[in-house]
Amino acid sequence: MLARALVVLLLMLNLGVALWWALRPAPAAETAYRPAEGIARLQLLREAPARASAPARTPPLVPSGPPAEATATPAPTPAPATADADDAPAAASVESRCFSFGPYADAAVLATARTRLSSLGALRANARETISAARGWRVFLPAQPDRAAAEAMADRIRAAGFDDYLIVPAGDEANSIALGRYGSERGARQREAALRAAGFEAQAQPIGDAATQHWLDVATGRTFDAAAARRATGAAQANPLDCAALG
Numbered sequence: 182m183l184a185r186a187l188v189v190l191l192l193m194l195n196l197g198v199a200l201w202w203a204l205r206p207a208p209a210a211e212t213a214y215r216p217a218e219g220i221a222r223l224q225l226l227r228e229a230p231a232r233a234s235a236p237a238r239t240p241p242l243v244p245s246g247p248p249a250e251a252t253a254t255p256a257p258t259p260a261p262a263t264a265d266a267d268d269a270p271a272a273a274s275v276e277s278r279c280f281s282f283g284p285y286a287d288a289a290v291l292a293t294a295r296t297r298l299s300s301l302g303a304l305r306a307n308a309r310e311t312i313s314a315a316r317g318w319r320v321f322l323p324a325q326p327d328r329a330a331a332e333a334m335a336d337r338i339r340a341a342g343f344d345d346y347l348i349v350p351a352g353d354e355a356n357s358i359a360l361g362r363y364g365s366e367r368g369a370r371q372r373e374a375a376l377r378a379a380g381f382e383a384q385a386q387p388i389g390d391a392a393t394q395h396w397l398d399v400a401t402g403r404t405f406d407a408a409a410a411r412r413a414t415g416a417a418q419a420n421p422l423d424c425a426a427l428g
Contacts, residue, residue: 283395306399320383323357
């Protein structure tokens with residue numbers, strides 16, 4: 182029963198809609214829009230008149246007749262560059278490395294080495310000398326006339342309060358009296374002064390000869406071969422050096 186009632190209801194709704202559509206009034210005619218007085222009407226782009234193309238530019242007319250003579254203005258001549266007094270050429274910018282060659286045995290060998298270094302490209306060389314330190318110092322009394330005199334002198338030294346002594350028994354310094362060895366000159370000089378103050382003619386002397394060594398401090402360029410120069414001059418060393426030390 183319910184389904185049949187729904188079907189009847191739908192039929193009645195459809196008949197009602199169809200009857201309304203058939204009996205509806207005709208639509209009113211569309212009236213043209215008229216803007217108010219004094220207000221410009223908007224115009225679509227397609228309705229605007231086509232713009233006239235801009236006229237092409239014509240080149241300016243050149244007057245006929247002989248051309249006027251051009252007056253050329255001479256360009257100013259640049260002033261010649263003047264060399265700056267501080268722009269010294271050469272040595273400071275060329276000397277880039279320095280070495281110390283040596284040691285050489287004597288002045289003659291050093292002079293030969295200087296000549297060879299110059300031919301190998303050394304720009305300048307300064308000679309200097311160093312004195313090697315002694316191996317130590319000793320304090321002693323010179324040899325006495327005989328053994329008896331040496332023993333008598335030793336007794337005096339012991340009586341004065343000095344117990345560090347030794348009578349040399351043989352050799353070139355036989356019967357001399359050794360009074361101590363020291364690693365520095367200062368200690369040896371103090372011992373010497375103390376013995377002299379007690380009345381003994383003590384002497385302080387370095388052990389071994391102090392050798393004098395000769396060196397060449399050389400300023401060179403960047404391409405200088407220090408190893409080859411060391412071999413050519415017979416130097417045992419070619420040590421890098423601060424160029425400021427050459428003055």
